[in-house]
Amino acid sequence: MMKKHDNSLFQIGEVTKILGVTRKALLVYENMGLLTPAVKDETNGFRYYSADNMTQIRSIRSLQALGLSLKEVAEYYYDTENMDKLLDKLYELRKMLDRNIQMLQVRSAKQGDFTVHKTVLPRQVCFCREYRCKDVAEAAIKLRDTYIAAARTGKMSMVARMFTVRMTDDLGILDLMCCIPVDESFDGVERMEFDETHALCIYYRGPYEGTAEAMRVLMEHVSKNGIKPAGRLRSVYLEGPPNRGDNSADYITQIAVPIKKFEKV
Known part of the structure; x- marks a missing residue:
């Protein structure tokens, strides 16, 4: 000994x-x-x-x-027999950590700050409807209407954030798909699945009318660095009227573009 x-x-x-x-x-x-x-x-x-x-x-x-x-x-x-259960637990913990990191980035967003961040957009099942809107005010109404319809299914997610997808590359045209996250069990005609994906994003602080500028900056960054988008632009609504009221200067929107992998970012 x-x-x-x-x-x-x-x-x-x-x-x-x-x-x-x-x-x-x-x-x-x-x-x-x-x-x-x-x-x-x-x-x-x-x-x-x-x-x-x-x-x-x-x-x-x-x-x-x-x-x-x-x-x-x-x-x-x-215990080598219950590894799947532990993997699931660790995956959930990783998702929680990612969300906490995201929220710290959100809270640090300043007006006029167009810093590009790496992120991961989660896999989601959504209740989706498409609209052509004449302006941001109408887009907000259509998003609210889609939210109400999704809520009435009884399947709406209580955690994930709603978002819109730009259906054209022309930022002057508001062809939008409004997406409200729902449970996996939802099987209505409005169901769409979004895979988990790498993305680049800007955490934009300010009124919704200014999101187009953040989108322009993000897409210029993508083009300048030779990055190929893997999907269309999304606006994920993190802080808005429900908790910021009419103080639109403090609205925070995650402007994101899916990409295949992180290279030259």
Whole structure:
């Protein structure tokens, strides 16, 4: 057995100080079979930890920070039969992290800031209707009407954001498809599926009348960098009248264009 005075080992107090983990947590990890001290003195209960143990503890804490329970951490390490369940959980956590990153980008958006960001547009099932609108005011009315119709199906998503898709490349023409996210189970004639896709976007802060300028800047960036769009421009409504009222200067719209992959961005 390794000597407890071995300089390559760490006492439990050193571990708690270096890694910011409690003594109780280390004992829980040990009881669950997640951690085995390099040396354990059965006569006095003293524990000594190796560098590998330290790395293992950091790994456990990283998985916990992602949102996994200790039971799920144990499954991650030792259960090869339930990997699909864990993968699904990690995918959901990744989506949550992506949403949090997006919202931080949204909150940092300033008027006149046309910085281009990388993003991922999620897979969605939507209730969709197409319209030709004479102006932004009519487009807002048509989007509201589509929202009401989708709500009456009883299948509307309570989480995903509604958006519009430009149906022509001419930014002076308001041929729009209004899209309201709904549950997978919706099977009406208005159902459309949108695959998950890489995208470039601008978080535009300001009234809807100014979104065309953000679209122009985004498409100029795409053209200048030789990027091939994989779909049409979308306007995803993140902050608007429901929580900003008539203060249109604080409306935030994600202007996005799907692309095949991130190159030369």
